[in-house]
Amino acid sequence: MQLHRPYFLVLLLLVLTGLGGCVSQKNLPYLQGATYNSRQPVVVENIRQQYRVQPGDVLSIRVQSVQPQLNDIFNVDNRSALNGDPGNLFLSGYSVDQAGNINLPTVGPLRVEGLLVEEVQVAVQQQINKFARDANVLVKLLSFKVTVLGEVRTPGRYFVYNAQCTLLEGLGLAGDLTEFGNRQNVKLIRQTAKGSEVVLLDLTDPALLSSPYFYLLPNDALYVEPLPARANRGNATNLGLVFAGISSVVLILSYLNVFK
Numbered sequence: 001m002q003l004h005r006p007y008f009l010v011l012l013l014l015v016l017t018g019l020g021g022c023v024s025q026k027n028l029p030y031l032q033g034a035t036y037n038s039r040q041p042v043v044v045e046n047i048r049q050q051y052r053v054q055p056g057d058v059l060s061i062r063v064q065s066v067q068p069q070l071n072d073i074f075n076v077d078n079r080s081a082l083n084g085d086p087g088n089l090f091l092s093g094y095s096v097d098q099a100g101n102i103n104l105p106t107v108g109p110l111r112v113e114g115l116l117v118e119e120v121q122v123a124v125q126q127q128i129n130k131f132a133r134d135a136n137v138l139v140k141l142l143s144f145k146v147t148v149l150g151e152v153r154t155p156g157r158y159f160v161y162n163a164q165c166t167l168l169e170g171l172g173l174a175g176d177l178t179e180f181g182n183r184q185n186v187k188l189i190r191q192t193a194k195g196s197e198v199v200l201l202d203l204t205d206p207a208l209l210s211s212p213y214f215y216l217l218p219n220d221a222l223y224v225e226p227l228p229a230r231a232n233r234g235n236a237t238n239l240g241l242v243f244a245g246i247s248s249v250v251l252i253l254s255y256l257n258v259f260k
Helices: 005-019 068-074 086-092 117-128 167-173 206-210 228-258
Strands: 058-064 101-104 108-111 136-141 145-150 156-159 181-192 195-201 221-226
Touching (some): 058 068, 108 117, 117 136
Antiparallel strands (some): 058 136, 145 156, 181 221
16 A cells, blocks of 8 residues: 555646646636626726827728729729738838828828828818819828737737727637736737837726726737746646656556566
């Protein structure tokens, strides 16, 4: 019996080490709160953050008029970008240069830096009206991309064709967090005129819905930190290999002792 005791202790230690790599269920649900119920919705007010055009952005500008020749001058074919090749944006869209301008055919440079997309549309419309009557201008931001890194299922850079993309939608693009993602400590990195802005977000807190950072802006980056259980799981795997070797030695010694 004494020969089997080391083997039993090895198994017990393996089980305890494995438990150390488990994640508590209470840390997994998003937006935890006692006010949610199935009878009445909980309304949370939140004003979407407005994005102002910056150098490096790419705009889609479409002109619709009864003059096909005028349309052909201004309209750039963006179908390649919309069909899954965002890299062609810089070849097919109107890029905002470092001076904050876009270069429109026949119009020339037009300053758009610091304007809302809707304001850019008005500015372009005013210029087009000088060349055509009853023309309609539609402006969209093509270069809305977010980067999601860390403990998510498919980290990477994602293009967004929705002007109201939320934090949860951004994480959804990356396949959601893994079980080892720290839902209470998600870093949002946002580029501003003064530099990079970093804020910590708690996905389990219902107040997230009213946060000014609930809506993502172009070029935002999300980083999901790993839970300590991730490191524990890795350590458990390494220790498991060591203990498996030890248990093998114990079994061999037991076998030799039996047939001695």
